[in-house]
Amino acid sequence: MDDILIIDSTLRDGSHAIRHQFDAKTIRAYAAGAQLAKIPVVMVGHGNGLGASSLQLGLSKLPDLQMLKIARGQLQKSKLGAFLIPGFGTIKNDLAGAVEAGIDVLMVASHCTEANICRQHIQYGIDKNLQVYGVLMMSHMLGAKELLAQAKLIQNYGASGVILMDSAGALLPADVIRKVRVLVGELKIDVGFHAHNNLGMAIANSVAAVRAGAKIIDACSRGLGAGAGNCQLEVIVAVLVRMGYKLNLDLFQLMDNSEKIIAKIMINPQEISAVSLTSGMAGVFSGFAPHARVAAKRFSVDVRDILIELGRRKIVAGQEDIIVDVAANLAQKKKIRGQDNSIEALI
């Protein structure tokens, strides 16, 4: 069976779970461990990518460039990757420096309907001889056909692949198969999948993606990530091996990285809390949960009501400031006519 490219986003997306506080020691240890496990691509940086360390999304402990340089020092065989959402990082302030720090891989991400904001950064990456992937976030919000149209833009810009991100952890395996199959059938470039575990489907969805022809799986050690977490790297690797894929990875080393490095820095176990489950049901970005919790406390409203309302308003990643607004409105409504949210609101 053909190989699947495993991309390790622990040091990028995992940062949401520890409020973007990766320190030099952890980055050094984890990058070294990932290389020992023969991980081909190690992504590093703020959870929302280059230039995203902000009051809006949370400040990183270390600047992007420092994180990349520390990881670069450990990675000789494994490639180093950075992530960027246009509108956050810029070429001059962020991406040029990352290239200088020695990244090999670049992921350029946008909300799934906005792929045409990725052209400049994809083309810049290609000019700098990087391996570039386009990422469509919140991919549960579009049907297969519409996703294909967006993915074709990414293909036209010259990217090597397109990765569907289930940012809200809202998809079920049948949805994944439908979407990935259409993309694989119509695109010349590779298709990948990045799962979130809100509905407990991260492994199942990643397997479904591979079955439908996806060639790239993006995962995190111990599932480290926002809310319910991501697809657990060592588990999906074990499952793919059981399925017969010849992954040239050291599974025990991946387990050791998870137990000896990641387990020690986790603030909370990566479990599916009521809040994560609600955000999966409502189809809102997993990264909203901590912000919603703070706002719920401040305005004395149920955090689940906030998440449902965010889903209704189709708020997208990066709009964390709206959460306060929603919470304030809910508090006001509650004052006027009491609670009125029913389960129908979720469907």
Place this chain on the structure above:
Amino acid sequence: MMKLKVAILGTGNIGTDLLVKIQRSKLLTCSIFSGQREDSPGIKMAKSMGVNTSIESLRAVQNDPNSCDILFDATSADAHRIHAPMLKKLGKFTIDMTPSSVGKMCIPIINMEDCLKAKNINMISCGGQDTIPIVKAILDVHPETQYIEIVSHIASRSAGMGTRDNIDEYTQTTCDGIRLFTHVPKAKAIIILNPAEPPIIMHNTIFAQIQNPNLKLLKSQIISIVNKIRNYVPGYRLTLGPIYENGHLTVMNEVEGSGDYLPKYAGNLDIINCAAVEVAEEYAKCRLEK
């Protein structure tokens, strides 16, 4: 009354909305509306309004240099970099609507007079026009502020191809504009295109890291600057703050557009276009008085 002639290059969202606003002006008249495609919705609309159109972009003005006194460039940052030297040769007062960073950065309520002396002025970005006056008010009260961050949310439908193609320049120029006008040591600009339906109204958040803010003075200064902006952008309003928590100040505002070309959610068109028309009218006043 005599009116000064203006040319508009670029027939996308910005150019077409500008046209509608200029049609209302007592001091300006659009003598040529020039794009590249006969079938662009902007060209069709201009024709229906009886405006002289062309699909030869800048060449239309080069062929007939006396056709205008003021030129609005609403094409793209890349195109403006090519246009700028040609416009310099033509000697036209140029108002660049793209985030090209070529000309002098202009926020009318801060540096109008200086801009009228320049030949090419740059309107930065909608996020810049919206937030820089507030940021300046904050820095005037607290010059020791170390970090400013602004977040602009605009409806996807209001962001045309120009904005999308230039999103990097847009973000960079907004950030550079904040630093230029306020000298804050560190600034960050974030732009988010929101695909929500119905489209969201443009809104902006300004964060400032300050140690001991004088909230009372900040509030009065911010309200005074908001009132000044409302003179030329009536739909501009403060929606939150200033509030202070966790070591930073937060101010939020939104801009309801006048619904000239796109519906009222597209306050981002109004904030930059109203500012540009304000400068053009001031320029026209000076010229017509002479």
